Amino acid sequence: MKKRRLGNSELYVSELGFGCMSLPQDKKAAEEIIEIALQAGINFFDTADLYEDGNNERLLGSLLAGHRDKLILATKVGNKMNPDGNSWSWDPSRQHIATAVKESLRRLQTDYIDLYQLHGGMMEDDVDETIDALESLKKEGLIRQYGISSIRPNVIERFLQKSAAVSVMMQYSLLDRRPEEWFSMISDFGASVITRGTLAKGFLTLDGVHRAEKTNGFGTYTANELVETLTVLNEKTEDIHASAIAFNLSNPAVSTVLVGASSNKQLLDSVVAYEEGADASVLQALQNAVKLDQYQEHRTEL
Template identity: 50%
Template sequence: MKKRRLGHSDLLVSEIGLGCMSLGTDEKQASEIIQAALDEGINYFDTADLYDFGVNEEIVGRNLKSVREQVYIATKVGNRWNENKDSWSWDPSATYIKAAVKDSLKRLATDYIDLYQLHGGTMADNIEETVEAFEELKKQGYIRHYGISSIRPNVIKEFTETSELDSVMMQYSLLDRRPEEWMPLLENKQISIIARGPLAKGLLSEKMLEKANEDGYLDYSYHELKDLLPQLKDKLSNRKLNETALQYTLSHPSVAAVVSGASSVKQLRENCQAASSPSLSKTELDILKQLTKASRYESHRE
C-alpha cells in the first residue's frame, strides 16, 4: 500500500484508510475487517466518538492495541450525545474538547491520538477557542496533530488562516467535485484532504443504479445518473467503476488518504485492489472531468 504525507506532519498514511463507522457493533465481524485492513497494508483508521455512542472507538482500540505503534488512529469531537442518547448537540468549546479527548483516549485504550478532528463547525463557533484547545492538547501530548471535518467554505478558510491544522476531511468523489475549489489553497498551506465517500454511496460501484433513488444524488437527477453512470464505466472499459472512482480521487496530490468504509472483508479487499491499480492517465482524467460536474458549495461562503 502506497503512503502519503499528511499535511506538514511526519505521518505517512496509507492511500486507503478504513472508515470505521461502517464496522457496526458485531465484534467478530469488525475484528475480521480490521485485520484484513492491516493485512492489506492500511495504517490509517478513522473513527469518531459519535459512532455507536463510543462503542466504535472501543472496538477500534481493542483491535489495534497490539499494533498501536505501527498505525495511525484518527477520531473526532464536537457532537455531544444527550443523556437519553436519542439526539446530539454541537459543542466545540474548549471545556468540552478537553474533557471529550480523555474519554476517547480511554475508549481507544491509548495514550495519544494521532489525528484529532473537529467533527463539523460553523462561523458562529469561537474558532480561536477551539484552536487553542487543540494546541494545548498537542503540547500536553494527548494528540499529535489536528484537523477539521467540514465542507463549509467559510469554516475551511477561517481555519486555514488561524490555525496549524494538518487536514480537512471532505466528501469527495467523481459525483461530488466540490473540494477541487479548495485544492490550490490547501496545497499552498500544506494541508491535506482526507477524502470520504469516494464511491458516492455505492453509485460508483458495480451496483450503480441499484444504489440510486428517484431524488438523484446532489446535483444529479436520477435521469442524469441513469445516463452518466454507464458512460463512466464504458468510457474506461478496461477498469472497474470503483477503480475509476478511487483512482480519480487519488489523482490529486492534495489528497493524503481516501477513507472508505467496508461492511465486509470482500468489500475492503476490492477497494484496496482498486487503489493499487495503475493511476489514471491524463486522457482518462480529461474524459472524467468532461463527463461530470465541477460543482461548488454555494452555501456558507463569505
C-alpha cells in the first residue's frame, strides 16, 4: 500500500487509514479486523479518548502492542466525560490536555502518540493556551505531531495560523464536498487533510442505493435526490466503493482516507476497493454528477 507524507512532518501514512470508532468491543472479533488491516499494509490507526469512554483506546492498545514501531497511531483530546458517564463537555485547557494525554498513553500501552488531534474547537477557545500545551507535549516527547479534527473553517484557519499543526481531519466524500474550498488554505499552511466519512455512511458502496431508499436523505440531498444521485453515480462507474476512495485520494491535499469496519467483510471490501482504484475520466464524470456545496456557517475570508 502506498504512503503519503502527513503535512510537512516526518510521518508517512498509508493512503488507506483505519478509523477505529466502529471497532467491535469483542476482542477476538476486533483482533481479526486489525490483522486484516495490518496484512493489507495499513499503518495509520485513528481513535479518540472519547470513543467508548476510553475503551476503544484500551482495546486498540492491546491489539497493536506487538506492532507499535511500524505504526502511526493517532488519537484525539478535548472532550471530557461528565460524571454521569453519558455525556461530555468541551475542555481544550492546558490542565485537561496534560492529564488526558497520560491517560491515553496508558490505555494505548505506548510511550508516545504519533499524532495528537484536538477533537473539535470553537472561536471562544483560548487557542494560544491549547497550542502551547500541545507544543509542550512535543518537547516532552509524549507526542510527535499534532493536528485538529474540525469542520469549522474559521477554527481551522486560526489554529493553523498560530500553530505547527500538520493535519486537519474533515468529513469529505463525493456526497460532501464542502471541504474542497479550504484545501488550498490547509496546504499553504503546510498541513494535509485526513478524510473521515469517506463512504458517506455506506451510501458510496455497492449497497448504497438500497440504504438510501430507507433514509431521509444525506446532507443537502433530500431522500429522492440521494437515490437519484446514487443511481446516476452507479451508472458511471462499475464500483462506486472503489471510485469513492479514489476520488478522495485524487486531491493532493489529502494524505489518507479513513475507513471504518465492524466486520472482516467491511474492511476487506474497502481494501479491495482501494486496490482497484478508478480512472481519472471516471472520477471526473462522478464529480460532475454531484453537488459542490460550501459551509454556510463558521466561514472565514480566503
